[in-house]
Each structure stands twice: as C-alpha cells, then as structure tokens.
Amino acid sequence: MNIKKNLTILVLLSVFIITSCTDDLNTEPEIEQTLGAALEEDPDAIKGLLAKLYGGLVLHGIGALEGDDQLTDIIGDDAGSTVYLRSLWNLQEMTSDLVKNRWGDDGLDPLTTTSGWVSTNKFLGYMYNRIYFQVGQINNFMLETEGLDFEQKEIIRAEARFLRALAYYHGMDLFGGIPLVTEADGIGGALKEKSTRAEVFTFVENELLAIKETIPASNEYGRANKATINMVLAKIYLNAEVYTGTSQYDKALSLSEEVINDSNFSLDDNYQSVFQGDNFTSPEIIFPLIGDRNNVQSFGNTTYLVNGSYNTETMNVKADPNDDDSPLLYSIADLGAQNGWAGHRCTKALYGLFGTLNDNSFDTGVDESDENNDKRAIFFTAGHSFEMGDYREWNNGYPTTKFRNSYAEGTAPVMNASDIDFPMFRLADAYLMYAEAHLNNGGGNRATALNLINELRRRAYGDDSGNISDAELTLDFIIDERARELYYEGHRRQDLIRFKRFTGGAYIWPWKGGTAEGTAIPANYNLFPIPLEALQANPNLKQNPGF
Helix, strand or coil, X not given: CCXXXXXXXXXXXXXXXXXXXXXXXXXXXXXXXXXXXXXXXXCCHHHHHHHHHHHCCCCCXXXXXXXXXXXXCCCCCCHHXXXXXXXXXXXXHHCCCCEEECCCXXXXXXXXXXXXXXXXXXXXXXXXXXXXHHHHHHHHHHHHHCCCCCCCHHHHHHHHHHHHHHHHHHHXXXXXXXXXXXXXXXXXXCCCCCCCHHHHHHHHHHHHHHHCCCCCCXXXXXXXXXXXXXXXXXXXXXXXXXXXXXXXXXXXXXXXXXXXXXXXXXXXXXXXXXXXXXXXXXXXXXXXXXXXXXXXXXXXXXXXXXXXXXXXXXXXXXXXXXXXXXXXXXXXXXXXXXXXXXXXXXXXXXXXXXCCCCCCHHHXXXXXXXXXXXXXXXXXXXXXXXXXXXXXXXXECECECCXXXXXXXXXXXXXXXXXCCEEEEEHHHHHHHHHHHHXXXXXXXXXXXXXXXXXXXXXXXCCHHHCCCXXXXXXXXXXXXXXXXXXXXXXXXXXXXXXXXXXXXXXXXXXXXXXXXXXXXXXXXXXXXXXXXXXXXCCCCCCCCCX
C-alpha cells in the first residue's frame, strides 16, 4: 500500500466519514456504514482507512483545498491552520530561538515572542484538538477491526497503535499530563482525569515496545517501520528526565544505535536532497509525512513551510538591481514556488551559528571563500538584515529556502501545493542522539560518537574541513549542531527544554519574552496551557500550573 496513492481513496469511502465539534472537543465519529460491510464490498477499503489515519497528520480533512467543498476535521478560522503538522511546527519551532513569524494573527504573536500565553490561544486549541481527533479515530478503528479478518491485520492494527502513541507522545511533550483514552473506554471515550506525564510516558513506551516486533523492518513508503518505532522510543528516552524526572540516556543510546546499525537507512549524499520535491527517493528519511501536489494537497504540510518562508515580490535577484528591466538571476520560481506568504524568517540565533554569510547564501550556502563552508546554511540574505529589530518586518532576519519544490535533476515545476515529504524522523537525528546520550553517561563509545558527528559535518562541508576534534565534542556543541542540522524540522523547543535553555534567563534569543534583545521567561512556559475549550468540555481536567 502506497500512502500517497491511498490518500486519494478517502474521497471515495463512505466509511468513517467523521466530523468533530471543537466547541466541546467531542470527537465521537459518525459512522455511515459498518467497516465489515465495506470490506465485503471492497477488501481494499482498509487501506483507505489506514491512509486516513496517516493523513490525519497532514490534511485538514478530505475534499477541496479551499472554498465551500472542504470537509474539515477541526473547525477553525482557516482549515489549513488547523492541520496537525502545521500546529506541531508552530509550537515546536516558532516558540524557539530559530524562527519568528510576522503575521501576528490571533495568537501567533504570543508564540513567536514566547510571551502572553493564555488558554484561549486558538493555536493551542488546534493542536490539542488534533491530538484527540487522531486518538478518537484510532480508538474507533481498533474497535471496528478487532473482530474482522483482512490482509495484514496484525501489522495494520500495530500501525494504528503507533499513530496513537505518536499523538500521545506529542501531547505529553507539549501539554504534560493529559487524559489517556483508548478503545477500552468505548467510542468517544469517557471524560477522564489527566494521567500524569510519567503515566503517559509509560503508556507510550509500553505501546511502542508491544508493537515493535510486529511492525516490519521495511514497510511501504509513508508507513511506519521498525526504525520509526525505535526513533520514537529513542526520543522519549532522550527526554525521559523532562517527562518523568529520571534520565534514561542508556536506552536512548541503545535505540539510536539500533537505528544506525540495524536498519536499511543511510545518510543522503546531498543534504539539500532530503528537503526537495522528490525527497521520497532519499535513503535517509525514516518516517515521512506525505506531501504531493496532486494527491495530498494541504496548506498545513510542507506547503506551509515553503510558502510561509517565501515572498514572490522580494525574493528575487536581478543582474542589475538598479534596473527594473534587468534579467533575473534568481527567483523563488526557480525553487518551484508559485506563492509566497512572507511570514517565517530565521534569527541570528540560527544563522549566527554558521559563521559569516554573504549575499549569495541563498544560492551557494555560504561564501565559498569563507573558512566556514557549511552547505546546511540555506538562507536568502539579499535585502534582509542580520538583526531582527522588528519581527513584524519581512526584511528583518533571513528566510530559509531549505524546503524547496525543485527536483534532483534540476527541474522545478511551479506549484501551489508542495511535493515535499516532511521528514519527521531521519537518520541524522539518530547520529546526534547517540552522541548526546553518550555525553550524558548513556554508555557507548566516544570515538563512535565523534565519528558520527563528523560524518554529518563531512556531508555538510563536502570534505574533512568541518570535522571537530575530540576536545570539541561537548554538550554545548551538540545543542548547536542540532540547530544546524535539524532546523525547521520540529525539534527545537523540545531540545532547548532538555538542555534547560528554554525558560529562565540562562539563554536569551531575539524576541524571547517579547523584547527585541530577549529576556527571561518563567519556568511554567516549559509546558503550554491546556486550552480553555478542553477545560470547559471536561470538568475533570486541571490547568497546568502558572496559567
């Protein structure tokens, strides 16, 4: 089963046509036909249903991208803004030191300035609703499929459990303790009290361990494989001290090592290839969230990262900047972008880690004559200022073109929706997790850790010139290297919290706490507030401290 192909089946199914009332967080599905009857008519219907569960990570629902023909899972001002991936990215990246957004609409300002967080922020509601919408669909899927026979039943049900564990992992990371609802609670679930964060951790861990031997080592593209399971396990163990109060770096190292040594994934020779329109060919991506301009159209998948970072009016370079008729040397059309929403720019907290950038960095990465020639520095600098004196001004800070719709052979068909698959988990992160876990007394071998980091840097520099020495392999280096390698990929807030750099004043970045120079923020910001609508819908919920 190919997820890209089977996401198109959704519009043909009359099974599991599901709506959600977000005013009361009622995610109980409306079932128009029993699954058993559907499978009798079409045995492949199960593939469409599984695709719907995977699609819940990148789609607003089913139907048109815009207009009255949309069928939207989560009610919001704009359907695209409610999508799971877009919501997750906003909370993990925009709140960090790396990315700021200039739109400021109805709650984005508090995220981008890490200030003024309140339970009525709609973007928190979108994420919370998406988590429990996913959980509700999966719980119902588990109930409906339990007594049925179909091809790959054990694997497919294990994949559904993985997707539920993934949703709870994100909920635990963002909101702390949350209610645990499974198929045992029936369709829709009960209005349960919050489980503690440690209890959610244990649930996610146990679910992943239970399905690990069922999920195949090699699965069809877009579906979870054993390395995917190991990556999520490594992630929760790497952050175990945050989630439970007890570190488990030894397990994080062991699982990272298993991904590195016992899977079929390998580093892509070209860093940029991991983030372009045909990145489904990359050997490095362990678990992608699908983007396809024809079959998986969404304003909440990588379309958001591409269009949100581009500006059709300003991101072009003429041979003679003083001559309006001068030919273009470069435009975002060269990268396959039809629209530019002029929203996201990076800050000096990111591009300052790469050394000096020149005005051609949009094309060459970093000035070829500079000692620091890290090709991961993919920024558009022409016409933009290094400093971000005003995050609302488009030309303050450098946008990145890391995600681009161009293809390996050089073509770049201009498109409205992105073809790029989002690499939720990729091998480079396993390299970085191994090294970090080792430095936190998680075992392993220092020479191995150093070599893994230098493998990433050899790819980035094209030779050994970027290699670090044994003495340079420190935790301070790792947190910076994670920024250089993984920026824009949804890891940064989590990383800063784990390194105790997110809240407080030990580490300051532009617009942290709502000031241009940055200021300390309170410790309660290590969690987001539970959305007010969730509290109103479930009187057993308690708000997180400090909100």
